[in-house]
Amino acid sequence: MKIAYKIEQSEYIKLMFYQTYKRPIFIYVSILGFIFLIFIIKDLFLYKTFDDYTSIFIAFFSLIFYPILLYVRFRNFYKSHKILGLKTFTEISNERFRDEGEGFEAKILWKNVYKVKELKNWILVYHNSTAYGFLPKRTMTKTQIEEFRNIIIGNNLKADLRKD
Incomplete structure (x- = not known):
């Protein structure tokens, strides 16, 4: 059986995100980030103020910073390994x-x-x-x-x- 293909960068990045976020630790960190985000939003609406910067950091890190970091890492890996493309x-x-x-x-x-x-x-x-x-x-x-x-x-x- 013979198959010909070319893997695009977007396909590769999607596969790597899937392989990363199927691990229990990443699922746990993402859920934790969403829980902290819910508490942040709740406190902002109920008290019109928010003083717990640890929650902001955890939510930001797990929901924004880390996915961006992974994206850049996967993109750079794809670009540096010419064979992939x-x-x-x-x-x-x-x-x-x-x-x-x-x-x-x-x-x-x-x-x-x-x-x-x-x-x-x-x-x-x-x-x-x-x-x-x-x-x-x-x-x-x-x-x-x-x-x-x-x-x-x-x-x-x-x-x-x-x-x-």
Whole structure:
């Protein structure tokens, strides 16, 4: 099976935000930020004044500053890793996963893959517990997605595949 794609910066940033904010600590910090924001608004409307600057700092940091910081970090990473924005040709067989683009080539045997995770719009191929390569599902037909799932199942890989 052969697939050609180019990952746009906006797609990459959305994927990175999803991967970041699915972690429990980031969910907790975001909820905490919203709770503090609600208290700030409540105090402003009820008392017409607000003296708790710690709450303002926590709400600002968790809801505004940190997402902006992450956005800049993801954008700079995308720009500095030229391979991410190149047209990539992926060949998937029963034995391996092969990526080729302008100036790079990577071959990974399925037996060396840590796990595969299928998201709504992406397929993540983990090399270890934290590092992964990705494949946008928008470039694949339903038949190719099914074939990919069958290859993963056939190789007895640790996988989190969708049922759709």
